[in-house]
Amino acid sequence: MARRGWGDDAIYWVTQRRRYVGAASLGYGPDGKRIRKVVSGKTKQEVKDKLKGLHDDLERYVRSSRDYTLKRAVDDWLGDGMDGRSAETVANSRNVLKPVLRQLGDKVLTDLTARDVRAALVRYAATRSTETVSIARLGLERAIRHAEANDLVGRNVAALVDAPQGKRAGPARL
Numbered sequence: 001m002a003r004r005g006w007g008d009d010a011i012y013w014v015t016q017r018r019r020y021v022g023a024a025s026l027g028y029g030p031d032g033k034r035i036r037k038v039v040s041g042k043t044k045q046e047v048k049d050k051l052k053g054l055h056d057d058l059e060r061y062v063r064s065s066r067d068y069t070l071k072r073a074v075d076d077w078l079g080d081g082m083d084g085r086s087a088e089t090v091a092n093s094r095n096v097l098k099p100v101l102r103q104l105g106d107k108v109l110t111d112l113t114a115r116d117v118r119a120a121l122v123r124y125a126a127t128r129s130t131e132t133v134s135i136a137r138l139g140l141e142r143a144i145r146h147a148e149a150n151d152l153v154g155r156n157v158a159a160l161v162d163a164p165q166g167k168r169a170g171p172a173r174l
Contacts, residue, residue, distance in 0.1 A: 009051050011044060022047040024054055057110075057154060068152055070112055070143075071105035076150075077143035096132060097139045100124055109144070109153045114160040122164050130166035137163040 011022045019040045026035040039050040074097055082090050103120040104112070117140060125133045140158040147153045 011047050011051075014040075020044050020047045022051045024051055066108055066110075068109050068147075069105060070107050070109055070140075071101050073109050073147040073152070074101060074105075074139070074143040077146040081142065081146040093135075093139050096136050097143075099128075100136050100140065109147060112144075112157055114157045117158050117161045118164075121161065125164045125166040128166050130163070133166040134163040137161060 009022055009024045011020060013019075014021050017040065019042060021038060021040045023036050023038050026037055028034055037054055039047055039054065041047040041050060074094075078090050078094055082093070100120050103123065104116060107116060117137075121133060121137055124136060128136075137158060141156060144153060144156045144158050148156050
């Protein structure tokens with residue numbers, strides 16, 4: 001059996017948790033302490049895959065934390081990414097996204113999938129017009145793009161989703 005090299009990741013079994021645990025050293029912080037990320041899984045291969053994903057994120061310079069949620073990304077976009085827009089435009093965007101954020105807001109941005117976005121938009125489309133659903137999807141895409149530009153997420157999953165058809169409007173009022 002080959003020994004682990006200097007600087008390689010560690011993978012070991014934790015009996016109390018009945019899981020494999022992997023630890024990766026990511027260098028040293030400004031205080032001189034070593035920065036380590038720990039992942040776990042039921043199989044050794046699952047831990048290896050998670051460690052590889054962690055290293056891939058580092059290579060792409062993604063520095064998102066596990067507490068950076070979609071709600072925080074939308075708040076950051078509405079606060080910083082809409083420079084030059086009127087307060088009314090920002091408020092309208094916030095109101096359109098509010099029901100979607102009730103469903104997805106607590107989801108960690110790096111764990112968000114296109115399937116999650118699609119499912120939330122389909123539920124949203126059941127009670128909203130097609131135009132409103134399109135505006136909500138575009139708002140999600142722009143918020144995630146803002147996070148992507150700040151190296152907080154690797155890809156924009158909202159850009160992969162088409163807006164579903166919304167509720168049909170009633171007859172025109174005269």
